Each structure stands twice: as C-alpha cells, then as structure tokens.
Amino acid sequence: MSHPQITRETATIRFAGDSGDGMQLTGSQFTNTTALLGNDLSTFPDFPAEIRAPAGTVAGVSGFQIQFGSRAIHSPGDSCDVLVVMNAAALKANIKHLRTGGIIIANLDGFGKKDLSLARYKAEADPLLEVQTTGYTVVPVDVTKLTRASLVDSGLTVKDIDRCKNMFVLGIVYWLYSRSMDPTIDFLSKKFAKKPDLANANIKALKDGYTYGNATQLFSERYMLEPARIESGTYRNITGNEATVLAITAAGQTSKLPVFLGSYPITPASDILHGLSKMKHFGVTTFQAEDEIAAVTSAIGAAYGGSLALTTSSGPGIALKTEAITLAMMYELPLVIINVQRAGPSTGMPTKTEQADLLQAVYGRAGESPIVVLAAASPADCFDVTYQACQIALEHMIPVMMLSDGYIANGAEPWRFPNSDTLPPIHVSFAKPRKEDDEPFMPYSRNEAFVRPWAIPGTKGLEHRIGGLEKEHGTGNISYDSDNHQIMTTMRENKRNAVADRLPLLQMEEGEPTGDLLVIGWGGTLGSIKQAVMETRALGHKVSQIHLRQLAPFPKNLGEILGGFKNILVPEINSGQLVRLLRDQYHVPAKGFNRVRGIPFTVEELKNAFINEVN
Amino acid sequence: MSHPQITRETATIRFAGDSGDGMQLTGSQFTNTTALLGNDLSTFPDFPAEIRAPAGTVAGVSGFQIQFGSRAIHSPGDSCDVLVVMNAAALKANIKHLRTGGIIIANLDGFGKKDLSLARYKAEADPLLEVQTTGYTVVPVDVTKLTRASLVDSGLTVKDIDRCKNMFVLGIVYWLYSRSMDPTIDFLSKKFAKKPDLANANIKALKDGYTYGNATQLFSERYMLEPARIESGTYRNITGNEATVLAITAAGQTSKLPVFLGSYPITPASDILHGLSKMKHFGVTTFQAEDEIAAVTSAIGAAYGGSLALTTSSGPGIALKTEAITLAMMYELPLVIINVQRAGPSTGMPTKTEQADLLQAVYGRAGESPIVVLAAASPADCFDVTYQACQIALEHMIPVMMLSDGYIANGAEPWRFPNSDTLPPIHVSFAKPRKEDDEPFMPYSRNEAFVRPWAIPGTKGLEHRIGGLEKEHGTGNISYDSDNHQIMTTMRENKRNAVADRLPLLQMEEGEPTGDLLVIGWGGTLGSIKQAVMETRALGHKVSQIHLRQLAPFPKNLGEILGGFKNILVPEINSGQLVRLLRDQYHVPAKGFNRVRGIPFTVEELKNAFINEVN
Amino acid sequence: MEATLTSKDFASDQDVRWCPGCGDYTILKQVQSVMPDLGIPRENIVFVAGIGCSSRFPYYMNTYGMHTIHGRAPAIATGLKISRPDLSIWMITGDGDALSIGGNHIIHALRRNVDMNILLFNNEIYGLTKGQYSPTSRPGSVTKSTPMGSLDHPFNPLSLALGADAGFVARAMDRDPKHLNQMLLRSAQHEGTSFLEIYQNCVVFNDGTFDLYTDKVSRPGSALYLEHEKPMIFGENRDKGVRLDGLRPEVVTLGDGVSQEDLWIHDEHDAVKAYILSRFFAVGNEDGFPRPFGVLFESKRPAYDKQVAAQMAAAKTRHGAPDLDALLKGNETWTVA
Amino acid sequence: MEATLTSKDFASDQDVRWCPGCGDYTILKQVQSVMPDLGIPRENIVFVAGIGCSSRFPYYMNTYGMHTIHGRAPAIATGLKISRPDLSIWMITGDGDALSIGGNHIIHALRRNVDMNILLFNNEIYGLTKGQYSPTSRPGSVTKSTPMGSLDHPFNPLSLALGADAGFVARAMDRDPKHLNQMLLRSAQHEGTSFLEIYQNCVVFNDGTFDLYTDKVSRPGSALYLEHEKPMIFGENRDKGVRLDGLRPEVVTLGDGVSQEDLWIHDEHDAVKAYILSRFFAVGNEDGFPRPFGVLFESKRPAYDKQVAAQMAAAKTRHGAPDLDALLKGNETWTVA
Ligand SMILES: Cc1ncc(C[n+]2csc(CCOP(=O)(O)OP(=O)(O)O)c2C)c(N)n1
Numbered sequence A, B: 001m002s003h004p005q006i007t008r009e010t011a012t013i014r015f016a017g018d019s020g021d022g023m024q025l026t027g028s029q030f031t032n033t034t035a036l037l038g039n040d041l042s043t044f045p046d047f048p049a050e051i052r053a054p055a056g057t058v059a060g061v062s063g064f065q066i067q068f069g070s071r072a073i074h075s076p077g078d079s080c081d082v083l084v085v086m087n088a089a090a091l092k093a094n095i096k097h098l099r100t101g102g103i104i105i106a107n108l109d110g111f112g113k114k115d116l117s118l119a120r121y122k123a124e125a126d127p128l129l130e131v132q133t134t135g136y137t138v139v140p141v142d143v144t145k146l147t148r149a150s151l152v153d154s155g156l157t158v159k160d161i162d163r164c165k166n167m168f169v170l171g172i173v174y175w176l177y178s179r180s181m182d183p184t185i186d187f188l189s190k191k192f193a194k195k196p197d198l199a200n201a202n203i204k205a206l207k208d209g210y211t212y213g214n215a216t217q218l219f220s221e222r223y224m225l226e227p228a229r230i231e232s233g234t235y236r237n238i239t240g241n242e243a244t245v246l247a248i249t250a251a252g253q254t255s256k257l258p259v260f261l262g263s264y265p266i267t268p269a270s271d272i273l274h275g276l277s278k279m280k281h282f283g284v285t286t287f288q289a290e291d292e293i294a295a296v297t298s299a300i301g302a303a304y305g306g307s308l309a310l311t312t313s314s315g316p317g318i319a320l321k322t323e324a325i326t327l328a329m330m331y332e333l334p335l336v337i338i339n340v341q342r343a344g345p346s347t348g349m350p351t352k353t354e355q356a357d358l359l360q361a362v363y364g365r366a367g368e369s370p371i372v373v374l375a376a377a378s379p380a381d382c383f384d385v386t387y388q389a390c391q392i393a394l395e396h397m398i399p400v401m402m403l404s405d406g407y408i409a410n411g412a413e414p415w416r417f418p419n420s421d422t423l424p425p426i427h428v429s430f431a432k433p434r435k436e437d438d439e440p441f442m443p444y445s446r447n448e449a450f451v452r453p454w455a456i457p458g459t460k461g462l463e464h465r466i467g468g469l470e471k472e473h474g475t476g477n478i479s480y481d482s483d484n485h486q487i488m489t490t491m492r493e494n495k496r497n498a499v500a501d502r503l504p505l506l507q508m509e510e511g512e513p514t515g516d517l518l519v520i521g522w523g524g525t526l527g528s529i530k531q532a533v534m535e536t537r538a539l540g541h542k543v544s545q546i547h548l549r550q551l552a553p554f555p556k557n558l559g560e561i562l563g564g565f566k567n568i569l570v571p572e573i574n575s576g577q578l579v580r581l582l583r584d585q586y587h588v589p590a591k592g593f594n595r596v597r598g599i600p601f602t603v604e605e606l607k608n609a610f611i612n613e614v615n
Numbered sequence C, D: 001m002e003a004t005l006t007s008k009d010f011a012s013d014q015d016v017r018w019c020p021g022c023g024d025y026t027i028l029k030q031v032q033s034v035m036p037d038l039g040i041p042r043e044n045i046v047f048v049a050g051i052g053c054s055s056r057f058p059y060y061m062n063t064y065g066m067h068t069i070h071g072r073a074p075a076i077a078t079g080l081k082i083s084r085p086d087l088s089i090w091m092i093t094g095d096g097d098a099l100s101i102g103g104n105h106i107i108h109a110l111r112r113n114v115d116m117n118i119l120l121f122n123n124e125i126y127g128l129t130k131g132q133y134s135p136t137s138r139p140g141s142v143t144k145s146t147p148m149g150s151l152d153h154p155f156n157p158l159s160l161a162l163g164a165d166a167g168f169v170a171r172a173m174d175r176d177p178k179h180l181n182q183m184l185l186r187s188a189q190h191e192g193t194s195f196l197e198i199y200q201n202c203v204v205f206n207d208g209t210f211d212l213y214t215d216k217v218s219r220p221g222s223a224l225y226l227e228h229e230k231p232m233i234f235g236e237n238r239d240k241g242v243r244l245d246g247l248r249p250e251v252v253t254l255g256d257g258v259s260q261e262d263l264w265i266h267d268e269h270d271a272v273k274a275y276i277l278s279r280f281f282a283v284g285n286e287d288g289f290p291r292p293f294g295v296l297f298e299s300k301r302p303a304y305d306k307q308v309a310a311q312m313a314a315a316k317t318r319h320g321a322p323d324l325d326a327l328l329k330g331n332e333t334w335t336v337a
C-alpha cells in the first residue's frame, strides 16, 4: 500500500531508550543521513547522569533530539513531533518533550510488568493508553520480537540480536521521513568490517524496519523535507568539543608551533583531551596531569619553552587553576584556558549545561589580573573562537579564557569547514639571540600593543628570569617601587584592552541598528535566541539582536550599538552576569532574562519574553 | 639650659634603620607611651621585603611611622615632622617621607664610607649635608659612640651594647616630645626580667639619651601635645591581626562553640594563625594544613562537626580555596574566610598593601555561588567585623568572607575594647534528635530567612548525607530536576540577600545625607578618606562620606543614600572594583579614584581629588 | 540497642546507581555488614568521600556522610576528626581521587596518623569520567586519553603509603567478601590512619584487570594471604611458599627439603619486611612472586587527634578557666576620662 | 667556547638577598661552580623554583629561570621538559614548598621520572614566612604556629621518595661543599628525576638543627658517607661500621673480630637496602645509627620525556606527514550547491 507524502519545512525527532539501547548512535546516524540529504539541522544529546544507571530505570534513560529542515535551523527544537521510546522509563522521562498531538513510536516489549515497575509506574498502569487518551498518537511496535524474527537465521546470540533493535527502529523512522538508508549501511559495513555477521544483521534489521514501516498500517502518512537553502559549500557535522580539537590542531600548524595541552579529565571537557591525544602526528602533546593545578602549570612551563600551550577544564577545575592563571598573566606568557561550562555551583549537575562562569572568568582572580575572555556561540563556532583564542594568546602574550558549555560541546551542527589556507595566519616571532656587546635584553620592554618579547630557553644571550613578584618595567627585575607597581598594573590592563583594536567590529546578528528592543546574548544560546528573535520580528516587532563572542575586552563599537536602543534585554542561563558587565561599563539600564535550569532556553519562553518587552 | 616648649595639635615621627636596629620595637614603645599619655594615634610599620636583607643596604631598611595628637587621628600621616635614621640607607629610603623643613635625627656612625657604599651613595657624597642644603634640619648624633660610652661599665659585650642604640635614640625623642620614660622602663624590666644586666643597660641608654637631648644644643625647642579629647573609656593598642584573633576567640566564647582554624602560613595573614595557636585554653584548635586547600576543607569538615570554623589567607591562597568555598556554600554550612589582602596579582609585593580582591570575593567562583562579603575599616574595626562575620556565618549557615589588608593588619591604633558581656549574643541551636516515628528529617528545609538546620554527627535520628551535587529542595537528596535547580539557585541567593535584613542600616560617616559629592570607601582606607573629607569640608565644600563594611549584600538603605547625590567618588587602592558593583546594582554614574601603588592613600591626594570633583 | 542493629539498618533509602556488576556493590555490602559488629551508634559514624564512582558511597550508607570534592576527603575528614574525636570516620576514595588529585592530602593524613579508616577502591581507571587512565593504571594502558598506551610509571600504593609512614597498611579485593570483611574489621580496630587498598573491578572501563587474583581458579596460585606469625604459603595445593634469604625473598616449593619452618614468617610489625612485601608488585606476577593480601604492616603510633586533644587539655590546666575580659584587656591599657 | 665558562659566568647581576650566614649561600656557590663542568651552554639551562627563601635561587643564576608559585615547580618543570627535552632543568625547592603544598607534584614527578634535577633545600622550617614548622620539622618543635610544640610526625623525605619509586635518591649538606659538589654532579649525570635532599641551615629561624652532621667535630661520628661498592665505615678514627645480619642492620666497631669484609657493602642499585638506609633517621641519631649522606639509590628507568618524544615520533611515522585539510574535512561530508 502507499502512503500520502507530506512536505514539511522542519521536523523534530527524539530517540529515547535505556543507556544500553544505543540511542546516541541511532541519533547520530539519523543526523548524518539527514545532513547528507542537505537539510540544515541541530542536535542535542541528553545523557543520563550515571555511567550506567540500572537498566530500565528513569535514571538510565538516554535521549537524542534532532531538529532538521529545509530552512536554516538554529536550535534542536523546543519539543518534538516524533518521540521514539524503547521502554516505559523512556516514555516517562520524555513525554514532556513531545508536542501535543505528536507521535510516539513505542517498543511494546519495553512495557512489560518489570519495565513498568522499574520505571516506577503502578503495576496496573497502562501508560501508553493514558498518553493516547491525552491526545498523542501512539504507534506500538513489537521491536524486540520483530528484530528477533528478522534475525532468527543470523546465527547470532539473542544478546547480539537484541543489540540490533535500534537499527530496526531507525529503519522505521527513515521510512517515515523518507530518508535513504545507504549512509547508515555504509557506516555499518565499515564499523563491523571485521565482524561481517554483525554488519549484515544490523543492516538487515535496518532494512526490515524500513519495510515494516512501509508495509503496515502503522502510519497514515509519511513526510519529506526539501534540502535547505543554506550557504553553498561542503559541509560536515561537528560537535563543539570536536571543533575545539580541530581549531587547536590547526592553530599549531599555522603558527608552526608545537602544541602542549596540560589537562585533567572532567565532564564535559574531557573529550577535548581525548581528541587532542589522537593528534600526536600534528605535533600535539597531551599531558594528563595529576590535577588541574599541575595541568595548567605544566602548560605554563611549556609556554615558557615556546609551545602553544593550553589547558581545558570545567567549573570546579577552573577554580583550582585561578592562582596559576594569574601567574601566567603576570609572566605575560601565552596561555589558552578552555572552560566547558557545566551546571554548578560546586559539583552541581555535571551533565547539564549552564553559562554561570562568566564573572569568574572576567573577575575571579586575586589582585588586578586582566585577561582576555571569549565565548563560542555554537558547536561549529567553537572552531573559530578557539582558533582566535590561540591567535590572541600568541600574538599578545596573554592568557585567553575561551568559554564553551556542555550544550554546544556535545551538541552537533553542520559545519562549512574551512580550507586550511583560508585560516588567518598567526604571527609568532621569538626574540633573536644577542651577542655579548649588544644592548642588554629587556624581557619586559613592550611594543605599541604593550606586548613584551617572547624569549625562549635555548636562545643565546637572552638568559632571563621571570617570576610572580612585581617586575620592574623594562628589565623585569624584582621591584617593590610604588610608582613602578602603578605603571605595570596599568600596562597589563592597557595590554588586555588593546586586544580590542585588532578584533573585528561587532555586527548586528538580526535586525536594524536601532529599534524598540535590543537582545544581547553570549555563548551557546545564540541558536535559540536567534530563532526567537526571528519569530518575534515575523510578528512585526522592531527587535534586534547582537551576540557577543568577545567578553573582555568588549568589541570597540559595543557602546555605540547600545546607544541605538532604549530597551535592552540580556537572556542568560545564569542569574545575570553579562548584564552586570554591561550596566557597569556602559551605564545602560539593561535587563536580564535568566533561567538556571541546566537546560537550553526554549524558543517559546524567549519569544514571550521579547514580546513582553516590546508591548 | 632650658628649651622653649611648643604645643602642637598633631605630630608625626618616623623611625628608620637597619632591620637589625630594632626600629619596630622603638616605634611600638613610643606608641604605647604616647597612648598612655592619652593622645590619639595611628601607626604604620614599613617592613623590608626580605627577612634580613644584607645589613646596611636600602633593601634592609625597616621603618615605623606614628602620627599622634590632641585631636582624633585617622591616619599615620602623609609625611613626618621628625625622621630618625640609624644609617645612610635609612636616610636614602625615607627622606621622601619627611615634610619639607622637617627634622632629621641621624646616627652619624651610620654614615661611614662602608655605610655610604652599601646604601649606594657615591664614595665622596655627604648625604646629610645635601639634605640640609635642601631645607631640612639635620641633628647629627654619634649614637653608637655615645651608647658605648654610656654603657662602658655595663660589663656587656660590644655586640650587646650596640643593641641598646635604639633606646638611646628613643630617649632623645622622648625628651623632644616631652614623653615620660616610665612605661618603657617598666617594659624593659619585664622583658629582661631574667637578664637584669640587659635591662639595666637598656634603661641606662634610654635615660642617657633623654639627658643628652636636654643637655645639648641639638634642638632649639621641644614639643608637647595635650591628651586628645576622644571618647572616654579604657583603651589599649591593637593591630588588625590581633583584633581579628580576639574577635574569633570571643565569638567562640559567646556562641559556646569550639573554634577550629584551618590555615596555611602566608604574609600578611600568618599572625592570625600565630595568635590563635595561643588560644587553646579558649577551646581554639589551630591546624596548620599542608596547603590552603587542606586548610579550608579541614575547616569545612569541622563545620559539619559543629565547630565555629575558619580559614585565613591572602591573595594566592584565597585563589586556591575557591573550589572549596563553593562547596561550603553548596553545603550551606557556616564558614568564615579571612582574606588579609596584599599587593598582587600573583606573588606581587607580599609586604605591601592593596584592596584588589573585592571582585574575586564577590564573583570569583564557578557557577552561581553567592556568599557574604564584609570588610574591616581599621585595625580596631577588625574586631567588630570579624565578630560579625562569625555571627552571620553561624546564624545564617553561609560562608562569609571578611576582607582585611596588610595595612590595617599590621597597623595599630587605640581601641576602646568592649566588655565581654556587651558583645552581641550569637544564637546557635543544633537540630534536635529525632525518634523513630517522628517526621523524616529535612536537612534542606528552611526558616523564614532561608536558613537550613545545622544537624551535627552524634545527633540520633538525623543521619543525613550532604554533597556538592545539586540537592532536592527539602530532602537534600541528589536531584537533576530542572525546576529544582532553579528553586535551589534562587533560594541560595535569597538566603545570602536576606542577611541584609538583620544588619544595621548604613549611617553617614561624615556630612549630610545630601550634598555636592558623596565619597564612598570600603576597607582600610577609612582613616585617610575621613581625614581628607574633614579637611575638604573645613574648606566649606558640601562633601559627605559613607564607608562600607558590608559588600555583599549591600546595606538595605545604600540605594537611598546614593539617591542624595549627583556626584559620587569611590577611592580604592585598586583599578576600580567597588565602583563597578555600585554602577551595576544602583545604576549610578559613580566615578573611581584609583591608585595601585602598594601603599595607603595620602590625605593630600584624596583632598585634591575631592576638591576637583566639587569645583 | 545498637547491638541489635543489622546490616540493613546501615542501608540508606537512596537507590544505588553503580553499573550492574560493578565491584563497588560487594564492597558496599561488606561495609554495611561489618558496621553492626563495631558496636558504634549509627549517629556517631561518618562516611567521607571525594568524587568518583566509588565516592558516591556515602549516599548509600544510613549514617552521617559527606560527598565532598575531588581529592580533598582526607583533609575534610582530618578537620572533622580533630574537632570531633568522638566520631568514627570512614573515608572512601578511588585511585584517581586518592592518588592523583588527592595524593598530597593522603600522604599527609598518613604521616599525621589521624584516626580514620581509608578505603581506597582501586580499579586502575577513572570510572566516573568514563575511562581515562589513572596513577595506578598499568604502563601501556590504552584508554580514552592514551590511545597509543599510557607512558606513566604507576604508583605502588602500598609502597607509597609505607614511605609516607603509614601506621596500618593492608590489601583486599571485592571478590573475596569474607577476607574483605576481616580487613574492614582490622582497619576499624586500628587506632590511627588505616590504609586499606581494595582491588575493585570496573566492569565498564577496565573489566577483569584483577582476574588473576579474583578468579577462583587462578587466585590460589597468584594471591598470597598474609597472616601474622604464620608462614607465607600459597598455591592450589598450598604447596608453594616464600622464603627470605637475607634480604632476598624467593618462592619455593614445599616438600623436597623445604619445610614450613624454613618459610618467611609474616610479622605485621616489621616495617622493612612490609616494604619488601609491598614490592611483590609485578604486572601479572611476572617476577614469580604472588600478590600479598591482608595486613602488610601495623604499628602503634599515637593518633594525631588524640595528641591535639591532649595538648588542648594541657593548655587548659595550665591557664585555668578562660577569662575573655582579661584577654580583651591585654597587658597595657589607659583610661580617657 | 662553553668549555671556557667559569662559575662566575653563572652568577646573575642581581644582589643576593638571603640573611647573612644562610646556608643557601654555600649551596648557590657550589651550584654555580658545578655548572661549567656540565659543558652545557648557559642558554640551555633553566632553573625552576617554587616560593620560599630557597626558591629565590633562580634570580641569582645567569641562566634561564622561573620563579613560580608555591609548590608547583615540579609541574611547571615537567611541562617545560616534556615540551623541550633539549633543556637541562634544575628544580629548586624547600621543605615546605616541596613536601607541604607541593607534595603531590613531587611524588608524581618522581614516579613519572621526568629528566630533571630536584634540589630540596631542607631547613626543617618555613623561612620566608618567618618561622612556622614544616613537614620535616622535628616533633615538639616550638615555632610561631606551634607555641606548645608541633605534634605532626614529620616526613622522612628519602623514604617518601623511594616509596614513590624515585630513580635517584641522595643526601648532602650545605656545610660540606666538596661532597655537595659531587652530589650535584651525580644528580646532573642521572637520566630521569634526581632527588637530592640538602640539609641547609636557617640561621634566623632554625639555627643549628643539623649541627650534629655539619659540625666538623661531631660529623665523623654522626654522618655516614656512602660510596658505591664500599663498606659502610664512619667514626672519628673510621673505626665504626654498619653490618647487616639478615634484614637487621647494626653498628659495629672495627677491630676485635670485625673486619671491613664483614661490613655492609653499599649497593646503590638495591632498592630494599636503600630503603633500610633511608630509615637511619632517628632524631639526634638516638637509635645509634649514623645519618647516611651520598647516593642511597640509583636505578635506570626510561625518562618520561624521552618516552613522550618516542611516542610522538612513532605516531608521525605511522601517519606520515600531517594533512590538516584531511583532518578538517573528516570522514563524512556533503555539498550544498
Ligand atoms: C576538581 C575536579 N576535577 C575533576 C573532576 C572530574 N572527576 C570526577 S571523578 C574523577 C576521577 C574518578 O576516578 P577514581 O577516583 O579512580 O574513582 P572511580 O570513578 O574510578 O571510582 C574525575 C577526574 C572533578 N569532579 N572535580
């Protein structure tokens, strides 16, 4: 039989199941396939907090959401059109994410007595029936039985067969959204190259799922989405942490410097360490230190030696690094600190996202300790911002903190990756050797941008000592002189602020340079704010948007842009941090819109907030 | 012969010599004597950076300045009327502190060839002559020779005799300012009770110095100062660190709690550890930990166990404590963190003063981590503010950071010490034991001030677990729920802000609640700002002053007071920190007056700044 | 009534969140079952842990408990014990928590000899952060952060503890509950810091590292169970032994001329011998020596917290009742009318 | 031309700011005088120190130098050495800097065996902060922070280093420049982390703690100078020796039946014997054993930095020339027209 095929502009699907059900893989396969079909998309993995919470429990549910479409997509979607649940716990944990009237594809075999009790449903409950009565469309499928049937001759153990369940479901969803199975078939053949029987089993499950969707009366219609009219070029999918790894590796190549990462594992930053540990052939050394203090200080040692030196961490680890970051600032050596923010304070909710480390980044050190602070706005943007962080650190001899967050670090989006020779050059020149009768070397002399020379060990005649004690302007010798302390304090501040001179002016993200409301965001909220601004503008409101990647120093024209608006709203996933910096530095009555819930903004809540402001 | 005796309202004397010359002792003796005579006073010790820099060098010079008078004294004086120099290096290092036309009492024997070269004067130079020609009065005294002569029969070694030099000089100065020698004679007899010959020698040197001043033509006149008309009562002298030690001990007594200090030595905070280590009989335990992290975390352990728990440090050490402070904030346990600020950043200038850790105190933690921040305004004020810090921490179950600085920590002033029964009571009640059938215990339930119960181990039926992971409102169980995270984040902030409700409203420090200029200070700058404001007002300007001891939360009526002024100036020994908090929170166009020179403000520079603002 | 407590009374109401099959479960069970034997009221027991899978432990004990921050549990426990010597303190930590970030606090706790029981769950991996190598991982370990194999020479935790002057050093394993139970009891009985390393299997990221010792078949030949004043015997048929000639230990086969009397008689109180035993540490016992389990070393040193209390008592007798007013007044005062 | 360098060439132009009579001066002198013998160009030498009086050291050396932050020098030096194996790294630290706040970094540096020379200036006190006790201060030390005497059991630095698997462990003293000079040379020659403890007198806050060993009169009877493959002899008239019966060392008098052949012959490569020697540690030698000076232990373990370099080389040969564009492209791409 054939089903009517409906064209949609966007669609959102959420795959949810037990940690063991392979939902992340299912999601990423759907993502790749969809990307290859030319849709724009945005994804959001929703991991359980525990490594492997007991199977079948709500705590053990793992989810993956993707929004894709034939127009530009800026967020993974507030709620989904289709929710795939592999067991009762998955339904319980995720029903709140399904839009009213949405479709639930449920694996019936995951709703047995045991499953219900593990999910803390009453024994007599029939959750699927309940949700049906509340206006959702439930599509029950005996996934386990069907997969076992389909693979009965595979010669695999039941355990292995059940591992193919997710491919069967993926097949159904591919059919429903008219996706080709080829990319996944390729992937499976590659992945299981050494185990052809597993490859074949997975592929068969996938195909049988597809056929099943087609053959049955499960669905009254199926959907298709045109390729998106997005910037032409060659794309790949990328997560924020992957993009960060590539940017660091690239900066090492363009600066022709060895790269040194001193790090200590911590969620959600660890993947940067993992990724860079595979880049040895690019001259990248990764050092897993005994703690965060050793991580950052080992990087400082490497910076003195002439490496592009970095350290990566998250909240609790960054706190431990502050004393050393101040030392690097005092040394005036290049150092990149990457903070993949997570929900805090303290251990907080390590697997959840937040952007509450901004004030710590800008102000969180003893004494007057100005450093550069940048923030990435999306997964792909992590590449540009990280690369820029390396460039600034190296060319200005200053620590740069780059803020990412758990949401963009693990989230993925299509990336029009650059060609290596289009990357901005990074100019590093070490101080030249000195002969006996040359002028004495001045390690703390400065150029017009207040930058001191980088003189690395091994350079004849430049032997010098650096330290955390106040230094005499020019010579760098220890000095307790009052006037000198004032001079050096001012120099360090001027040097940080001078970085703004070399950075591009801020452009409007959306809307005109004047209007009724200016929305200012920073970091990983770009997508949802942009979508909300566009939808608010579509309603005819004069709302404009700027998004800050440069938090210290601010872009030179920020004050000017602020001047164009009486009303300024600053949405942040914290209790109000950027808004404080703006009020302090520009004396504007900026308001905050703040949520601290460990999850991204919904486009809906933002839209309502904006409309509120303009009415 | 007799000298005319001139009455002065104030006088400033600076004693300067080699570290080995005992100038600090000389200064503190002059201070005690002067205090006993009923003058108000303020002192400033100026230690060398090195433990014992080579004798005779400028680096080895140790100084002590005291301003005293028959009126209220608020600062140790911008410049001194009399400068005592025991050697050439002392002159070189301190001449800048002498007011034009001032008197130099110089130990001639400290100006030999060797002394000149050690002080890096040219061999042929005659620095005393030079300064004389530039309008200073030089009073040369062969202190060494005279002391040796006076003690020739003492039977002491030359080394011991030379140790009495400072007493000879003190004698001269006592004569010059008409001070009694008795207090110092008492002191010496007590100090050398076991070594009568040393006692007698020092006393004889003192008396002979006094006689020498009287007998000779050295001075054309001598001075006397009436007792000050200051608040009546019984006074003692006290430094900021001493006052801090007493406050902590007192808070332990009034709260009836054992006191636990976890600390790691660091300049200029170490003396608090030293002082408290002598308070064991008051139930004070001091633990010198392996590092600052162990210091603060050991205190957190003690807080969980029911102690009044504290940790003390300075810049670099505070930075290391931030992760743990955030944990204490998340635990909602009482903890007092004392930061005796020093000139930073990094190792900076450990023996110099600064107030550049305010923004770190308020914002320097990962995530939304609100704590209470207080600052002491003078040496004696360290008692009140530290005591209040303990009271707030205990009664509100929250970390309180108390900011002191190297200047008030080591500086001394007269203190009208309280009677123990006038101290504010501290109300601590631990949660009561629970019986099997009682309601379940809710460790994160809250009272009207958002404060949770303090349930200490050993209490039957209250067994509970606390952690740094986000906690469920009420039960305190681990929770990853989005709404709960928002609730708890808000609760923690409300709780911190609710502390303002129990604190007294802010009073004007000087002047009327409206006027042309409001000067706002915080911390150790109170004295010099107050003096400068008074002198500016004396010129007829409408300048008022408030001084903040409460930096987070701010006093409830601060906004109201700010409303009374169009011009607001915020003098700080940093690059502008309080001024940022004010602009952010009260949207006022406050200006900063900032110096970062490692030394206190001079009254002069402040006065000029104020006049500038009102003209 | 404490006497009537059962292991169930020590289980909290929180559901345990370790991976199915994790070695932590059996350790939790043994700790809960040993608690009643201590005869300590539940409210006087505190479990203090750092951060890690293992460090979730306190949430599962129905006693007082602190889940702290990574690596700092020894310092927190030290502060708690010094200020509350009446409490029974159990510190739970992992190989990363204790020996990577927490290494300094551990060695200082050991030298000070604060009276607490440290249980180090060694799974030779970072579990909670999903599988990076730890300071106890074997050289060449391929982990998330070492795709080409780790280069770090690992710590020998027991040698390190002995070098830091630990007063009680022992080893147990998750898969031998009976022995583990005894070791927990011994740790509790020791006054001062007890350092008990427990081999713990991480089924997800480092499955089977300790099979040689935990597998019922290979265990007899690879694990040497130490007993005070008993000869060192092991082997399926208990036919192997360890002999000391001078400083050099050697593995011998009983029978043919070698009798039990010739064997090394274990002496828990001999620091040097304990150190030699701690060096039976070759990966896979490649040097032929069995891996020792049990109490390698115990010595009587005064507990730090007791000394602190004694010093305070001395100060109080010396100064008599505290006089706050005298303190506030100080030595020199003057009065302004 | 390096060959022609003299110790003067290694003195910087900064004036030395230690207290007159401080032991640091003589150590500085020996370090400066040993430098030319290394035949390493001055620009390839880096001195890295923490914070403390001793840690001011780099300012006085006319080489590259880093005065860092308290306790972190081992980690900074590790990062520098891993990224620049061509440099000769000297790490200067004090007993507080190395063993109090820096304890963790030290033991990790030792186990990793990064090729650097650690000189630990042990004066058993915090000098720079004006006299608090340190982790090596003797029990009962009355200091600024312990008016009634310290209660902490001190570290035995050499035992701790051995427990942490240090590859080179030695001891010297400020007042025996000739021997100190040899030890500095030996440290430099060792590949991997060299751990040299130097007894250093703090004239101001802990004067004379080491007189028993440094005083010319008492030294012969109290200090045991170790030499590889030589019998252990000491005493004014070199009439005393150390003998090993089994595991038990004992002090014997030569003559009456005891000859040099009977004595313990020092073997630098025996870890267990080195550990026994490190335990000759009684305050004032009260147990009768002399305090050993010289190289207690040396072993050949691959240096961490060399292994890191080798692994990177292997990766490069495996992957060939790095292709940045291929990396940026990744495996799956699609093109939008
Ligand atoms: C300051 C800080 N750094 C890093 C982390 C991340 N982290 C949590 S647990 C852990 C290591 C866990 O390994 P281990 O101690 O062996 O415990 P296990 O999970 O293996 O039981 C790390 C690196 C953290 N939570 N805090």
Ligand SMILES: Cc1ncc(C[n+]2csc(CCOP(=O)(O)OP(=O)(O)O)c2C)c(N)n1
Pocket: B264, B265, B266, B267, B292, B316, B317, B320, B347, D051, D052, D053, D054, D055, D069, D070, D093, D094, D095, D096, D097, D098, D121, D123, D125, D126, D127, D128, D129, D134
């Ligand atoms: C983070 C930090 N904590 C504390 C200090 C203060 N401090 C400086 S040196 C030192 C200890 C010095 O003792 P040691 O390492 O033995 O060196 P010594 O002065 O005896 O040579 C301390 C506690 C500091 N500078 N930084």
Ligand code: SF4
Pocket: A051, A052, C017, C018, C019, C021, C022, C023, C024, C053, C054, C123, C127, C128, C201, C202, C203, C204, C205
């Ligand atoms: S990851 Fe390993 S250690 Fe952690 S719970 Fe799972 S099995 Fe246990």
Ligand code: SF4
Pocket: B051, B052, D017, D018, D019, D021, D022, D023, D024, D053, D054, D123, D127, D128, D201, D202, D203, D204, D205
């Ligand atoms: S205080 Fe002690 S260690 Fe420091 S310089 Fe002076 S004598 Fe040397």
Ligand SMILES: [Mg+2]
Pocket: C052, C094, C095, C096, C121, C122, C123, C124, C125, C126, C127, C134
């Ligand atoms: Mg582990």
Ligand SMILES: [Mg+2]
Pocket: D052, D094, D095, D096, D121, D122, D123, D124, D125, D126, D127, D134
């Ligand atoms: Mg020392």
